[in-house]
Amino acid sequence: MNADMKKQTEEFWKNAQQVTMPGNMKELFEENLVKSQEAYENAKDFAKNAEKAFEKVAKSTEKGAKELSDQVIKNVTENTDAAFKVFYDLIQCKDIEDATKVQTAYFQEQMVNVQAQFQQLNEIAGTVAKDTAKATKTATDKTLSKLNGAAQV
Helix, strand or coil, X not given: XXXXXXXXXXXXXXXXXXXXXXXXXXXXXXXXXXXXHHHHHHHHHHHXXXXXXXXXXXXXXXXXXXXXXXXXXXXXXXXXXXXXXXXXXXXXXXXXXXXXXXXXXHHHHHHHHHHHHHHHHHHHHHHXXXXXXXXXXXXXXXXXXXXXXXXXX
8 A cells, every 4th residue: 555655646746746837827926926015015105104194293292282281381380479479468468458459450460361371372272283283184195195106006
């Protein structure tokens, strides 16, 4: 039985070595391999570009958030300083009439300050939103453009 198996194996390998792939099949496989490699490279480029786009959007958002945070801290500091100042001024008052004038002046001044502070915060928030939207649109357009270019290959 070993002799028969050996003979069959030898015949199989002899016949297998004589099998050739038709020319058009070889060309088809080579062409598909090249297209697959191109698709992989395009997908890799797309992923890198998407990552860069996301980083730009994140940096834009981070910058805006810091600016907004800095303004809030500045406003809180100014308001707290003004409150301490009015308390010291109230302590110096000699009568209720003086205290009323000091307190009224403080409230009037704070109303103007708070309104200006809200306006500043609103402007910063609007700028942050606009800058983030612009960065997102630019990144999305660029990424989609590259994706469309890759899909046409």
